Amino acid sequence: MDIEIAHLTYRYKEKEKLILDDINMQIAGGEWILISGCSGSGKTTLAYAIAGILYHQQMGVYQGHVRIDEQAIEKTPLYWISDAIGFVQQNADDQFCALNVADELAFGLENKCTDPDEIKKRIADALKITGAESLYSRQLFELSGGEKQKVAIASILALQPSILILDEPTSNLDLESTHAIFEVLKNLQKSMNLTVIIIEHKVHFFEDLFNRCIHIENGKIIFDGAIEESPFYKVHLKTKFLHPGEKNNNTELILSIHDWSYENGNGFRLEIEELEIQHGEILALMGANGSGKTTFFKTITGMVHTQQGQMNFNGERVEQLTAPQIGLVFQNADDQIFMNTVQDEVTYGLKNFHMDDAFHKEKAQELFDHYGLIHKLNANPHQLSYGEKKRLNLISALVFSPSLLLLDEIFIGQDVYQMDYILGKLKFLRENGMTIITAIHDPALMKRMADRILFLEDGKMRFCLPLQEAVIWWQVNGYGEYLPEKDSGL
């Protein structure tokens, strides 16, 4: 099936900034296309437009046409478009409509009134292609991130679309799961004659699969051609940190944890025997999805209560770490946005802590200036770009000058430019004595910033070692995917 996009323009409201700016392109049946671009450049909006969702949502000003084999999607109800197009959302959890894998896989087919025997056959085929046969009888909430993504893809493949669109399918996944999705796509390329459009930041993982790359910036296509000719996909992180052996001589402990354990009641147990963190260190918290990285943050901040353990912060025994001594930034920027203006967002915390004095207000202004939001003080935070929201989260935490900053997967969904920008800011913070613990997946990021690595596996702390020693540990124990020499996918 061929896709034709003609003069496609989209904005949320009249006279507002264009999200898609006169997009024109042709996609021939069977092509595999990679769409790249910065966060907020319009990639997902374009994918929504091709899938017909953008027009049928009727939430903005839509002009132009998308045609699938000469048929305008604007004139076709969304529930008919699914015969031609399958759309896999960024977060599998957002896509799931049922409670278990079997029902999820059957959902679309049942809606199409497919015969039950045919449903079973198609499900079996889709599970085989995605290598997810063993998941059939499982409940969705039991699955890991990678397994969920496989089920999400299988549930779309079962519908046998001619065009498959994947919106950042690996953004929430660890390296192992990312490789698994790569294998699924490779298998798909061999076994089915599909048109595949993928939006992905981890370009290097997928470059062998795609023969065409489209790069978007500010809603415009600025490159459309062979992937190896694209000037944009070989962009690398530039910021590099000096490691503490060369820089930081402050060996005083900011945080120490002993015999730390937490059990969530569903069989998961977090165990940390001994952990000591010095002032001014950057600790990369690494491990597969579900290894306990977020749970670790939850336990030390008192979001969940440990069954046993002792924690000392700046030499004093504490039950939990609390703001404003620490700052915590979540993976999802929207979870930490409450107010109607950027300025109020930061002053909200200051008022609650009774710190809305001249000194802190001035500090907030400095931070707005430093993080490039000084001209958006009256803007609605929910209308900021993804990168800007992340910066606002950082300002809201940094305005209290915390001595320890906890970052939970904040690089997820960020393009290489945004990552580099945040890395630069973290470097500045560390040079000013701040201690940072950051949960990350990517070895390239780890190599750039981490002084030491805290490695968790199935809830247990395997080690907390300086970067070089961690690399040796991984090499010796066969954890090749964590080695920074490996292609990072950035």
Next chain:
Amino acid sequence: MKKIAYSPANTMLHALHPFTKFSLLLGLSVSIFFIDSPILMFFLFIVLVFGFLTVCRNPFAYFGMRTTFLTALMIGIIQCTFVKQGSELTNIFGLSITNIGIQRAVLISIRFLVIILCSYLFILTTSPSDFAFAFMQMGVPYRYAFMIVTSMRLVPILSIDGERVNFSQRLRGVRYDFRKPGEMILHMNIYIGAVLYSLINRINKLAISMESRSFGRYATRTYQNPLHFTFRDGIILGIAFLFVLFFYYLKWKGFV
């Protein structure tokens, strides 16, 4: 500890048609208020406990089960303490415990347990999508019947979002202090706004996901594993109906 949710298994209760189970649940929940005999109530309770044991080995492994039994115990104690009718059996610190008090305590606390355990048993043995299908078989349009599935999908997500927003507020210095109602209302307002924003986002994505997989395309839909109302369902419903009739007959005659 596990959450009370549908748990697939090959028991007879699982195999029953959702309509049969729902009718039994409704029938029992209504009839139980007409049972005044503690012995009959205790018999029903024992039957339910056996039902539970066929579905799970340790009912106390579920969240809320201990609280349910503790609440039943509290109800019993309150009944014992405050019901003054009947003859006094004993006196504890000036509180007389009567025979009718104990009878009422057993009756009401077990009645509470039976209703809760019945509902739990229904949830544990009935898949929400089968339940939706059963509604469709009863003539309810599947768009409405499916609301059960989508709400069950969204409720735990909403609860996680709520926890996260609450925690984010705490990180920004929010304390819900009852002595400052104005401040508390402001924080609650902000909390509800943030949770609603997240919920609307999720509903929007779920709606996209459903519609782009042909939800609503036809007035009806097929099911991978269609449910059939079997002979066994008929027999069980029949026996339950006869049991209820017999019970009302005994009640009318003044035997129970």
